[in-house]
Amino acid sequence: MKRLLNSLCPDEIRPSIYAIDYERLWDAGYRALIFDIDNTLGEWGCRVLPEPAQTLLRELHARGFAVGFLSNDGGTNRPQLREGLSLWPALWRAGKPRTRGYKNMLALLKTQETETVMIGDQLFTDIWGAKRAGLYAILVAPVSPASDSLPAKLRRPLERLVLQLLSRENPPHDHADDRQEKH
């Protein structure tokens, strides 16, 4: 049980992708960022990425981060979105939380798990898979909870429960700093 809880424990929790301190991640040695798409970068099912998200991705790329996308969606009927992401590797039907998608993305990004961060809005897919694959994991609040898919909506109460249990077991602190100290 404890091991399961640990593999569900995000290293950081942030209100959005805009509230992440990417410079600190860089200083701590992270060089690759893998983003979930739906409800992390835009609303669930979005046909295009919001302008601020596109700007952020371009800035992170220009900063030197390798950027990739891991989505459990098929990406069909979303040609504009695919076009918007075409600068970077994206894996659709990624099968999160299975670790294979993460491993394939690491190979595409040519990075190691120890220098890679997964950023997503769902504990039982994005975070669980990332921790099992050995990545640093940042949970963000969903862009629009109302737009969640039905399975995601049904999982939210359980996510909240697990997060409560986790915060009781180990009060939240920023693991990126631990790592920085180790270097």
Ligand SMILES: [Mg+2]
């Ligand atoms: Mg999502």
